[in-house]
Amino acid sequence: MARQDETPAHGPVRTCIGCRQRAAKRELVRVTAGSDANGHPAVVPDPTATTPGRGAHLHPTSECYDLAVRRKAFTRALRLEGGLPATPVGEYLDSLTVIDPPRNRSNSS
Numbered sequence: 001m002a003r004q005d006e007t008p009a010h011g012p013v014r015t016c017i018g019c020r021q022r023a024a025k026r027e028l029v030r031v032t033a034g035s036d037a038n039g040h041p042a043v044v045p046d047p048t049a050t051t052p053g054r055g056a057h058l059h060p061t062s063e064c065y066d067l068a069v070r071r072k073a074f075t076r077a078l079r080l081e082g083g084l085p086a087t088p089v090g091e092y093l094d095s096l097t098v099i100d101p102p103r104n105r106s107n108s109s
């Protein structure tokens with residue numbers, strides 16, 4: 001019997017800062033404190049998990065993002081003083097929900 005519902009697969013497990021459930025690290029997206037497109041401090045996604053420093057993890061869903069924003073979980077998990085906007089993370093998650101992106105290269109030149 002290959003029942004593995006509750007058993008995490010191989011690899012590290014992290015807690016989602018939105019729904020507070022544990023999940024395999026590769027199912028979660030890492031976020032860190034960084035800068036948004038305009039150079040302002042913000043919470044940014046780190047899908048490749050290469051940014052050094054303190055990171056937090058959450059499910060790449062708008063539900064968990066909303067939960068995390070509402071409980072100021074980004075601020076707490078990243079030990080940020082005063083809090084940072086997590087807009088870049090929201091935008092990143094929005095881009096993920098596009099299932100079949102059209103072939104337009106939206107260069108804003």
Ligand SMILES: [Zn+2]
Binds near residue numbers: 017019059
């Ligand atoms: Zn979650």
